[in-house]
Amino acid sequence: MNSFSYSRARDVAAAVDEVALPERQAKFIAGGTNLLDLMKENVMHPRHLVDITHLELNTIEDTLEGGLRLGALVTNADTAYHEQVDTRYPLLSKAILAGASPQLRNMATNGGNLMQRTRCYYFYDTATPCNKREPGTGCSAIRGFNRIHAILGTSEHCIATHPSDMCVALAALEAKVHVRGPHGDRAIPFADFHRLPGDTPELDNNLQPDELITAIELPPQGFADHHSYLKLRDRTSYAFALVSVAAALELDGDTIREARLALGGVAHKPWRDPEAEALLIGKSATRESFQLAAEKILQGAKGFPYNEFKIELARRAIVRAFEQALTNEK
Amino acid sequence: MYRSAENEIVEEVENQVHPPTSITLKINGTETRLHVAPWTSLLDALREYLDLTGTKKGCDHGQCGACTVLVNGKRINSCLTLAVMKEGTDITTIEGLAQGEALHPLQKAFIEHDAFQCGYCTPGQICSAVGLMNEGKAKTRDDVRELMSGNICRCGAYTNIVDAIEEVMHTQPAPCHE
Ligand SMILES: Cc1cc2nc3c(=O)[nH]c(=O)nc-3n(C[C@H](O)[C@H](O)[C@H](O)COP(=O)(O)OP(=O)(O)OC[C@H]3O[C@@H](n4cnc5c(N)ncnc54)[C@H](O)[C@@H]3O)c2cc1C
Numbered sequence: 001m002n003s004f005s006y007s008r009a010r011d012v013a014a015a016v017d018e019v020a021l022p023e024r025q026a027k028f029i030a031g032g033t034n035l036l037d038l039m040k041e042n043v044m045h046p047r048h049l050v051d052i053t054h055l056e057l058n059t060i061e062d063t064l065e066g067g068l069r070l071g072a073l074v075t076n077a078d079t080a081y082h083e084q085v086d087t088r089y090p091l092l093s094k095a096i097l098a099g100a101s102p103q104l105r106n107m108a109t110n111g112g113n114l115m116q117r118t119r120c121y122y123f124y125d126t127a128t129p130c131n132k133r134e135p136g137t138g139c140s141a142i143r144g145f146n147r148i149h150a151i152l153g154t155s156e157h158c159i160a161t162h163p164s165d166m167c168v169a170l171a172a173l174e175a176k177v178h179v180r181g182p183h184g185d186r187a188i189p190f191a192d193f194h195r196l197p198g199d200t201p202e203l204d205n206n207l208q209p210d211e212l213i214t215a216i217e218l219p220p221q222g223f224a225d226h227h228s229y230l231k232l233r234d235r236t237s238y239a240f241a242l243v244s245v246a247a248a249l250e251l252d253g254d255t256i257r258e259a260r261l262a263l264g265g266v267a268h269k270p271w272r273d274p275e276a277e278a279l280l281i282g283k284s285a286t287r288e289s290f291q292l293a294a295e296k297i298l299q300g301a302k303g304f305p306y307n308e309f310k311i312e313l314a315r316r317a318i319v320r321a322f323e324q325a326l327t328n329e330k
Numbered sequence: 331m332y333r334s335a336e337n338e339i340v341e342e343v344e345n346q347v348h349p350p351t352s353i354t355l356k357i358n359g360t361e362t363r364l365h366v367a368p369w370t371s372l373l374d375a376l377r378e379y380l381d382l383t384g385t386k387k388g389c390d391h392g393q394c395g396a397c398t399v400l401v402n403g404k405r406i407n408s409c410l411t412l413a414v415m416k417e418g419t420d421i422t423t424i425e426g427l428a429q430g431e432a433l434h435p436l437q438k439a440f441i442e443h444d445a446f447q448c449g450y451c452t453p454g455q456i457c458s459a460v461g462l463m464n465e466g467k468a469k470t471r472d473d474v475r476e477l478m479s480g481n482i483c484r485c486g487a488y489t490n491i492v493d494a495i496e497e498v499m500h501t502q503p504a505p506c507h508e
């Protein structure tokens with residue numbers, strides 16, 4: 001790990017000020033579970049860390065609109081086990097609890113989870129070219145071992161995936177990300193938060209370097225009655241997703257009134273397709289309907305030599321997740 | 331150390347920019363003051379500065395759980411946290427679990443159930459199990475398996491580890507001391 005200086009931010013305004021000076025090459029540190037890991041690997045090397053763990057962004061509160069506002073510094077564990085989250089947004093609880101380990105979830109924060117970087121092996125390996133780590137050097141994964149890589153929204157410059165489970169649920173729930181920057185506050189719809197790699201794979205998301213995530217806002221609709229988070233991986237626990245599915249339904253008898261579908265492990269951001277969801281509206285909640293939606297969302301999926309299997313895996317996982325959502329079975 | 335004048339200057343500047351920070355941690359009940367660099371992990375602070383070598387370094391990347399300690403009663407990976415960030419917290423390591431000669435019930439159960447072979451993962455397993463009991467979320471054997479998945483055992487003592495935890499969980503349903 002490189003040497004760096006350290007300061008503890010008093011309040012949100014001070015945190016934004018402290019990180020803003022470009023010559024300082026500063027970064028926020030929250031749980032530390034991703035940043036310190038990457039610093040030990042010499043993938044990231046900030047010269048200054050601004051500790052934001054003492055900011056008062058550590059509460060979960062009702063919003064006026066009837067939703068819930070999750071503070072950026074609340075830990076993933078406290079969020080998942082929060083009584084309101086667990087009862088009104090169980091999809092989110094389940095997605096969080098499907099990720100990492102209890103120790104890591106006790107440290108990891110909601111803001112940090114959104115900002116975590118890809119687990120692409122070449123991104124971590126400073127001996128190999130990687131456009132995300134060092135723009136312009138090339139992508140080692142495209143012709144390398146790409147089993148864990150993306151099948152949707154890739155570019156010739158990067159085929160990495162976003163590794164978060166929590167974010168897949170937040171995408172399905174249409175959360176909003178509240179941020180504070182030097183010029184004030186803004187809210188980013190979840191679908192616009194993360195980016196596709198395009199020709200700037202070094203940018204994971206649209207947050208500016210001097211902006212601080214302050215909260216994640218959940219809208220009132222939580223799909224508590226019919227939802228499922230299905231995570232498929234190489235071992236049953238403590239592993240990143242090969243494919244994960246957040247599925248949610250609002251039913252009127254047997255008829256689908258509203259549907260949400262987001263995929264993890266398949267793209268540079270949680271993957272949604274409004275047309276696939278629209279296909280389900282007004283249909284009866286059957287396997288055939290779910291298959292149609294699966295076909296639609298995977299239209300245009302493109303495999304690489306070692307991850308071709310993900311396309312069929314995702315197709316089946318989507319159908320299974322919707323079937324589980326019908327009964328809320330685990 | 332450095333031959334060129336230039337390098338000497340660099341070193342001096344580095345030391346001015348990054349002076350060791352003085353922090354106070356309450357470790358196993360005792361207020362402890364230490365001087366650490368900003369980049370010293372809590373794990374290294376415990377092992378290298380305080381000689382509390384019960385806490386183990388396995389992977390140093392949050393993947394194995396050998397470094398698990400309790401901070402304010404919650405289990406965390408001490409390898410992925412900076413000592414300076416834990417200023418003012420209450421830390422319990424494996425050395426702080428026994429009361430004098432009386433072992434913690436989980437320590438006793440690990441011995442009775444033969445829940446280790448080489449013992450390298452054991453301090454982390456036991457601290458993690460204390461955290462699991464404080465959390466109170468595990469009800470079934472499968473829950474214990476899932477909620478202990480952050481602790482890897484190279485020797486594969488998993489079955490006996492779960493036996494040991496289950497026994498203590500069922501005889502002491504209330505959270506045990508931190
Ligand atoms: C072994 C291992 C297994 C894991 N498995 C999974 C898994 O299966 N599923 C999963 O989803 N995740 C998994 N994770 C990742 C984990 O969830 C993330 O590391 C964690 O959520 C990051 O949060 P943090 O608070 O520790 O972030 P930090 O490490 O503190 O920060 C990460 C980045 O976010 C920035 N940042 C933090 N907070 C803010 C803020 N409020 N505003 C702006 N920027 C901010 C920091 O500057 C930094 O660049 C795993 C991690 C490890 C080490």
Ligand code: SF4
Nearest residue numbers: 120130139158159160
């Ligand atoms: S997939 Fe992206 S992160 Fe991985 S090597 Fe290619 S450019 Fe780097």
Ligand code: FES
Nearest residue numbers: 388389390395409
């Ligand atoms: S040493 Fe910390 S998790 Fe392995």
Ligand code: FES
Nearest residue numbers: 447449483484485
């Ligand atoms: S007892 Fe040897 S690693 Fe667990």
